[in-house]
Amino acid sequence: MTSTNSIRGFRVGSYASHENDAGQPLAQRFSVQYFCASGHVTEPSFSIDADPEEIPEEWTCTSCGLPAGRDASAPPAPPKNVPFKTHLDYLMERRSTDECEELLAEALEGLRKRRGTAR
Structure with a gap:
């Protein structure tokens, strides 16, 4: 027994063309x-x-x-994978460790003054 809702010759969800390319010449x-x-x-x-x-x-x-x-004797070089840089990596590129320690000390001193817990 067949379903009354089916359409013969079609697959459900198919958008295929019914034109047949068999026997047609391919483009050069x-x-x-x-x-x-x-x-x-x-x-x-x-x-x-x-x-x-x-x-x-x-x-x-x-x-x-x-x-x-296209050149078999000199193929392109593989791309270099650059590892992910953290914020600290970028900071260390711009500043030395001594400069970072000075900035940290200044920032902590300012924070302590605002909180009223200065040393």
């Missing part, structure tokens, strides 16, 4: 080789009509995710 294209630092080769395809200046110099490697370039 060419592939470009990109080489990553890990030695992988990625070959994306581009349309024959594509402007050569619009074809990117770098492409993301589909195997490892590193940047890949």
Whole structure:
């Protein structure tokens, strides 16, 4: 017994076209080789009509995710991962330890004066 609410020939949630591309000629294209630092080769395809200046110099490697370039002898270097810096790291870049201790002493003295607990 079939349900009265179903539509024959459709899948629920499907937005697929009913046109059939079988037997149709594919658009002309060419592939470009990109080489990553890990030695992988990625070959994306581009349309024959594509402007050569619009074809990117770098492409993301589909195997490892590193940047890949067109020159096999000199692939792009992997990006450097910079560790997260804390507020203290940034402070220590600008000031020496002695300067930090002086500022801390001044701040504590001001706080004690406001609270009325000066030493």
